[in-house]
Amino acid sequence: xxxxxxxxxxxxxxxxxxxxxxxxxxxxxxxxxxxxxxxxxxxxxxxxxxxxxxxxxxxxxxxxxxxxxxxxxxxxxxxxxxxxxxxxxxxxxxxxxxxxxxxxxxxxxxxxxxxxxxxxxxxxxxxxxxxxxxxxxxxxxxxxxxxxxxxxxxxxxxxxxxxxxxxxxxxxxxxxxxxxxxxxxxxxxxxxxxxxxxxxxxxxxxxxxxxxxxxxxxxxxxxxxx
Numbered sequence: 614x615x616x617x618x619x620x621x622x623x624x625x626x627x628x629x630x631x632x633x634x635x636x637x638x639x640x641x642x643x644x645x646x647x648x649x650x651x652x653x654x655x656x657x658x659x660x661x662x663x664x665x666x667x668x669x670x671x672x673x674x675x676x677x678x679x680x681x682x683x684x685x686x687x688x689x690x691x692x693x694x695x696x697x698x699x700x701x702x703x704x705x706x707x708x709x710x711x712x713x714x715x716x717x718x719x720x721x722x723x724x725x726x727x728x729x730x731x732x733x734x735x736x737x738x739x740x741x742x743x744x745x746x747x748x749x750x751x752x753x754x755x756x757x758x759x760x761x762x763x764x765x766x767x768x769x770x771x772x773x774x775x776x777x778x779x780x781x782x783x784x785x786x787x788x789x790x791x792x793x794x795x796x797x798x799x800x801x802x803x804x805x806x807x808x809x810x811x812x813x814x815x816x817x818x819x820x821x822x823x824x825x826x827x828x829x830x831x832x833x834x835x836x837x838x839x
Contacts, residue, residue, distance in 0.1 A: 632831035632832060632833040633655070633831060633832050633834070634829045634830070634831050635730050635731050635732075635778060635829070635830050635831065635832060636730070636731065636825075636829075637729045637730055637731050637822060637825050637826070638730065639706075639730045639731070640706030640707075641655055641703045641706055641707070641708050641730075642655055642656070642657055642703060643657070643660070643661055643703045643704060643705065643706065644657025644658070644659055644660045644661060644702070644703055645657055645658060645659040645660075645661075645664065645682065645694070645699060645702050645703075646658060646699070646700045646701045646702065646703065646708070647659075647698060647699060647700055648700050649700055649781040651700070652700060652701055652708060653778065653779070653832060654832055654833060654834060654835050655832040655834055656834060656835040657703060659682075659684070663684065663685055663686045663687075664682050664683060664684055664685055664694075665682070665683045665685055666679065666681065666682045666683070667679070667680040667681050667682075668680065668682075668702075670704060674738070674739065675707075675709075675725060675726035675728060675736065675737070675738075676709075676723060676724070676725055676726070676738060677702060677704065677709045677723070677724045677726070678719065678721040678722065678723050678724075679696060679699075679702070679721060679722045679723075679724065680721050681693055681694075681696075682694040682696065682699070696711075696722040697722075699711060699722070701724060702724055707726045707727065708726070708727045708730070709724035709725060709726045709727070710724060710725055710727065710736065710776065711723070711724050712724065712725055712738060716740060717738070717740075718740075723738075725737070725738045725774075727776065729821065729822065729825060730778075730825075731778065731824075731825030731826075731828075731829075731830060732777075732778055732779070732824065732825055732828045732829065732830040733775050733776070733777060733778070733794060733795075733821060733824060733825060734775065734776040734777075734778060735773070735774070735775060735776075735786065735818075735821060736773075736774055736776065737771050737772065737773045737774065737786075738771070738772060739769055739770070739771055739772075740769070740770060740771070740772040742767075742768055748761065748762055748763075749761050750762055772785065773785065773786035774786055775790065775791065775794065775821075777794065778830045779830060786817075786821075788805075788813050788817060791805070791817060791820070791821065792805055792806070795820075795824050797828065798824055798827060798828060801820060801823060801824055801827070804820065805817070805820055808820075
């Protein structure tokens, strides 16, 4: 009996050290990830108890803004992290990937939460851009337009993006990009090709969830703690 217990214990310990499947709601280890590779291994380079930070998370928009992060341990204690070198952060199990500052148009470093995790990850954020539009100029006496002029207007929209777990490739979530990324799933590829234009708007996200469920990806934790 003791021999069987020992064998079962060995099997259990071996299984616990095996790669873990990244499901769409997979909980990553909280901390600061300085590289894509650290995140792929679910091994933060710094834990939150090793630093002081000033950040704010909006659970409604899935955005986290970081003002500063300072190391509190080790030979570099007191050093302020260069936020440009931070790949992502993880809070309450949810990874947040950094958005390019020119895209985010925010004063602070901005990170978007991965709302779907897996072989293909999904995130979204509000984006703005300045566009030039032609506007009529009205005669104050007659009330009729007599010429047009160009003015700048700020437009806001939600940008949806896909992140490939294994490579870090990052693209917009469009029909063509998604179709290109799921070629290894022939059945789903055909289903997406059969969608009408109206169905694409309604069902493309559901197709993403199907792909993630049917095409697993795994993390292999490091043996050493960060």
